[in-house]
Amino acid sequence: MIELLVIPANQSQRRPNWLRVKLPVGKEYASVRGLVDTHKLHTICESGNCPNMGECWGAGTATFMILGNICTRSCSFCAVSTGRPLAVDLDEPNRVANSIKLMSVKHAVITSVDRDDLKDGGSIIWAETIRAVRRESPATTMETLIPDFRGIWDNLYRVCEERPEMISHNIETVRRLTKQVRVQAKYDRSMEALHRISEFGLRTKSGIMLGLGETEPDVIETMQDLANTGVHVLTIGQYLQPSKNHHPVMDWIHPDQFAKYKEIGQQMGFKYVESGPLVRSSYHAEKHLFDQVV
Template identity: 70%
Template sequence: MSENTEVKERVAKPKWLRVKLPVGKKYTELRGLVDKYKLNTICTSGSCPNMGECWGEGTATFMILGNTCTRSCGFCGVKTGKPDTVEWDEPEKVARSIKLMSIKHAVVTSVDRDDLKDGGSIIWVETVKAIRRANPTTTLETLIPDFQGIEKNIDRLIAVAPEVISHNLETVRRLTREVRIQAKYDRSLEVLKYLKDNGQKRTKSGIMLGLGETEEEVIETLHDLAKAKVDIVTIGQYLQPSKKHLPVKEFITPEQFEKYKKIGLDLGFRHVESGALVRSSYKAQKHLE
């Protein structure tokens, strides 16, 4: 077999990765609002495969603190470089977007801002407060960076008590240095455990598969997350954002995803979302049940 044939077979997407185009009245209405008011959602900028389904259920994901990250993870499509200055009116803009879209459950995430002394945690807190002022019935999940493990920055988020705080482990221990580069596997676990030990009611984490991990490593990672007292886990298929990013080594079968789901539930997680098209915020509103 030639090298070109091997590459072609490696990247060929299987049939279970086919995405249905988003449809429905609710999706059409929200898409119109996003375009009209130039609202910044990860759903659209990240071309999420579940956008139609999530929007139909009243869930959307918003990114704060700009669109330039101080880290250069090998899997992520967000650009790396020197970020723009902090926009202190951003919390109000996000809150307004959620109100315009009539979002029932909002997921907020951000780039890493290692350039800021507070890691961006103050803007995070102000965003949560602004959303609650403008949308008192909207529930919240905050998908946070690791804040370099600095406890006072994490404490700020715990103090405003979003319904869910999530932080993604992303991959197994062996691949962390290659996949996440500036992040640390154990530091992420420590952040998750710290959240739970200090009063956060629900915690959540996610991993991607298809980067070369083994089944044993995935199971070990699930055990590590269980030891960190994580409540909710998402497991999805890694897809290469561009040729500059890490290649897909393997497409995981639906049967294997189902196996991991069963293992996770047996370990005691409240919810396990496991499937090829699962992303961090997939079915996020159901994780409050």
């Protein structure tokens, strides 16, 4: 039996000390904060109350969400509202590009809700957004954190053909917990999406949350599956429950356990592994743009 370095959440409801963060400070952060407030710009960093917002903004990185704020899926870990989305905003690509230019973002992470209601899965807006950012801020690099497009691969390839510097798709949890954590998603479909992105010749990234009830063998199996698909960058972080109506935190994973997973991931051949309690999908995203994919 393998023993995880964890604190069962039902024995300690308070967050452990290693999950405390410093308040964001610094000239670069203050500058971006001022632009966001003055021009009423929207970033996931802010609306998601990300603990790394100050560090990322200080490094010139920000995350934006497109295709609205209502998702067609109801994942038990996610705070985004579920329901019938509004009509697609055709001007959204230009507004996102203008925000990135105004904020002087060096590296933009763009994500979206799932739009299973659309025939193209939102991929047309995705492609237009990438093109708009390149037009307005040609020096800005991009990571696109995309959905699985329900396995309609022509929609996936529409994004791939724009060749952003990184394409991400998060597996989120281990195979055993996928049905209860990612209700409408499929573990193998996500793995196939990542494999197809990697085969397209693009930098590929995925992320896992811990503390949902997984075991160490579960995590290692998922890491190996990701490595086998050709994923280059892996992020591993602690799951935090958005509200009492979401999936509960089952365990607080100790930093030593995260360090162990990082070492295992490096041995598996990932080009870059971010593993720690406060790691989020876009954490240190600008550092993941290594010069060449092997």
